[in-house]
Structures are given as C-alpha cells and as structure tokens.
Amino acid sequence: MSSLVYLLGPAGCGKSTLTSALSVLMQSNGLKVVTVNLDPGVEWLPYTPDIDIRTHVSLREVMKEFKLGPNGGLIVAVDLMAEHLPKLRQLIVEWNADYVLVDTPGQMELFAFRRTGPAVIEGLGDVQRSCLLFLIDSFFAKQASSFVSMLMLASSVLARFRLPQINVLTKIDRLTANELQMTADWMERKDLLLDAILSEPNPLDRETAMGMLEVVEKTSLAGELVPISATENRGLLELVGAIERALAKETVLDLGEEVEKY
Numbered sequence: 001m002s003s004l005v006y007l008l009g010p011a012g013c014g015k016s017t018l019t020s021a022l023s024v025l026m027q028s029n030g031l032k033v034v035t036v037n038l039d040p041g042v043e044w045l046p047y048t049p050d051i052d053i054r055t056h057v058s059l060r061e062v063m064k065e066f067k068l069g070p071n072g073g074l075i076v077a078v079d080l081m082a083e084h085l086p087k088l089r090q091l092i093v094e095w096n097a098d099y100v101l102v103d104t105p106g107q108m109e110l111f112a113f114r115r116t117g118p119a120v121i122e123g124l125g126d127v128q129r130s131c132l133l134f135l136i137d138s139f140f141a142k143q144a145s146s147f148v149s150m151l152m153l154a155s156s157v158l159a160r161f162r163l164p165q166i167n168v169l170t171k172i173d174r175l176t177a178n179e180l181q182m183t184a185d186w187m188e189r190k191d192l193l194l195d196a197i198l199s200e201p202n203p204l205d206r207e208t209a210m211g212m213l214e215v216v217e218k219t220s221l222a223g224e225l226v227p228i229s230a231t232e233n234r235g236l237l238e239l240v241g242a243i244e245r246a247l248a249k250e251t252v253l254d255l256g257e258e259v260e261k262y
C-alpha cells in the first residue's frame, strides 16, 4: 500500500522545492517515490513530476475557452481537476510506490477552501494512507503576530481536511540561530508567544493576534512544528520520521471534541 503525503501552504512557501528534496532523500534511502503535480498553472518545477495534472487540465486552454484572466482561469482549472480524480487514482495505484508526494497549487485557498482539496483527498483516500504537511515560510516567524496567523491557518487546514498533519517551518536557512530558537520556544510555551505579541507596537496587530492565539490554544490543533531547509538539506530526516509517525496514526482524525470546542 502506498502512503500519500500532501504538501500544502501559502504561495511561495516552498512546496515544490520540498517535494523535490523529499523525493531525492526518500529514493536515496531505497524507497519508491512518485511525485504528483496538482498545480495546473505552474510553468516550471524543480522536479519532473511522474503524474501531472497539466496533462489533463491546462490553465492556458481554460483561460482561452472561458475567456478568463490568470486568476479566474486558475479557479476554474482547479475546480476542473475534480473531474480527473478517477484517472489520477488509477495512475497512483499503477505506480505502486512506497510514497506519493502530492504538490498542491500555489494559491492554497483554491485547493483548501473550495471543493477541490477535500474532493481530491476523498477521491484518492480509499487506496492510501494519507497525511498532510502544512508549510509555514520562515519569513512569517520573524514577527509574533504573523506567526500566530500562520498557526491559525494551520488549524483551519487541519479542521478542514482532518488528516494527520505535520506543520513544517520552511527556509530556516533564512533565520538566525536566535530566531530559530525563538520559534521553538513559542511553540512550546504559548505564554512567551503572548509576551511577544504584547510587545508589538501596533494595537490592532496585538488585538487581532491575541484573538487568534486564543483560538489556536482552545482548539489545540496547531501541534508540533518541524524546522527544515530544503535547499540546505536540514531537518529532512527528522521530517521523514515525523511523516512515518503521522501515517501510523488513523487516516482520519476524530476531531469531534476539538471542533465542538470551537
């Protein structure tokens, strides 16, 4: 049985680069890995996908046919993806890999918060064990209020997909050792995150961030945060370990209690 790993996160957070780095690392450890590109609009990828949605849905053709610009075109193209799920599922089964790395579209809201993402996970979920990597760009770890908004987003993705989820802090080569330690402290001790929020100068930032922190804490959905750098090959083995642990859990989390607490 293959294991499916979805890589999801805001535009430019490092999904495709991590897909590439993870597939190289897993293959060099003797695992059979398949990469799947689900971004119909991407022009260039740092890896050659084994399965590619662009074979079935082309952003350019959608824009032409529906007379849309790139943003409207992408919405339609991502929605159209759902029609090709049986074919994608069949291809994945035929590959019979250990791991299937699924690189999702840059505009995560189209995938996560419209119908496509849950439809993909439902359409492919019966043949595989699945987990989700939610990527947070280190850029957002430099300020407490931005960091908490990413934790909030991570929580809403978890509530939406209900898959075992690992939150991944990407591009840590762009953080100083002190900044990296600070994010670990914030994850471990939310009182330190609150202190950092309270010391921010803008009252509106403080107020909003405090509200978000309350939700993140109440739902306890944010969990751990695995720091990595895909370009400097840091933290990737730890991430593979976290993926194995997540996949060993039940495929669909029972979030009944947490969701009730919302």
Ligand SMILES: Nc1nc2c(ncn2[C@@H]2O[C@H](COP(=O)(O)OP(=O)(O)OP(=O)(O)O)[C@@H](O)[C@H]2O)c(=O)[nH]1
Binding pocket: 009, 010, 011, 012, 013, 014, 015, 016, 017, 018, 039, 104, 105, 106, 107, 170, 171, 172, 173, 174, 228, 229, 230, 231, 232
């Ligand atoms: N410094 C550094 N840059 C990185 C790292 N990972 C990715 N990047 C850079 O971040 C940019 C975006 O990376 P991608 O992998 O394309 O990110 P993505 O999430 O797939 O982007 P979209 O699909 O467009 O949303 C590229 O310029 C990458 O080279 C990293 O670990 N360190």
Ligand SMILES: [Mg+2]
Binding pocket: 015, 016, 017, 039, 042, 103, 105, 106
């Ligand atoms: Mg990408």
